Amino acid sequence: MDFGTMVGMLLSGYRISMIIFAVTLVGSIPLGMLVALGRLSKFKPLSLLMQLFISVLRGTPLMLQMFAVSFMPYYVFGLKTGADFPMIAVLISFVINYAAYFAEIYRSGIQSIPRGQYEAAEVLGYSSRQTFQRIVLPQVVKRVLPAMGNEVVTLVKDTSLAFSLGVLEMFTQARAIVTSQRTMAAFAVAALIYWVTCLIIEYIMRRIEKKLDYYHD
Structure with a gap:
């Protein structure tokens, strides 16, 4: 196998890895907020x-959760x-695993807001919803x-766990090439490729943090 063919197979797997990455973020970020509020x-x-x-999602291995979801339709239903x-x-x-982790991050962030800010918003006539959206959430x-950012970087690497269900993401492709x-x-x-992807994400997260520097604690 020539180098170009090998890279092509890896990039094909990388596309699957990035689909897992993107869908997880799109699903787990809002779900995590709902779980935190609950x-x-x-x-x-x-x-x-x-x-x-x-507790269950953070206290059990992600790989075990994948097997449970995979086998549940047949063995349970x-x-x-x-x-x-x-x-x-x-x-x-x-999605559900990362939602649990994001929920705890959100919870700690929400609880770190001084109680006085809620009271000040109430004095100004803000509703609970307006207080959360305009004062607390930013x-x-x-x-x-x-x-x-740390969890997002971890997510990039965790996509390799999809190999356990036979999903042809990048690690699965790499392992097949190494074996053959x-x-x-x-x-x-x-x-x-994993490293460069993580570097790009870290750069993006730093840029976002700098854009939010206008809002000092």
């Missing part, structure tokens, strides 16, 4: 349910799944951005 709710049953959700279901199971697992975004060609070159190229 976790902070004064309605005790909802708060306890969200605490349980966060007796449903047969199609050839594309492993990818669906990966996406569902990643500060929370700035405060949680570094932690969110008896060379470590594919692993080296894949590592370089």
Whole structure:
């Protein structure tokens, strides 16, 4: 196998990796906020349910969650799944797993806002919704951005776990090439691609942080 063919196979897998990455972010960021708000709710049953959700998802391996989602339709409901279901199971697992982590980041950010700011907003006649949207949320975004950035970088690397369900992301492609060609070159190229992707994400996150520097604590 020539170098160009190898790179082409890796980039094909990289496209799948980036689909997992993008869908996870689009799904888990808003879901995480909903879970965080539920976790902070004064309605005790909802708060306890969200605490349980966060505890289970953060306390069990992502790979185990992927297998659970993959096998559940058949073993629990007796449903047969199609050839594309492993990818669906990966996406569902990643979204709910990262939503749990993002929820805890959001929760810590929301709880770090001084109580006096809520009281000041109430004096100004803001509703609870307006207070959250106009005063709390902008500060929370700035405060949680570094932690969110760390999770986003971790997500890039975690996409390699999709190999456990046979999804042909980049690591799966690299492993297949290494096995068939008896060379470590594919692993080296894949590592370089992961690294460059993480560097780009870190650069983007730093740029966003700088844009939010106008809002000092």
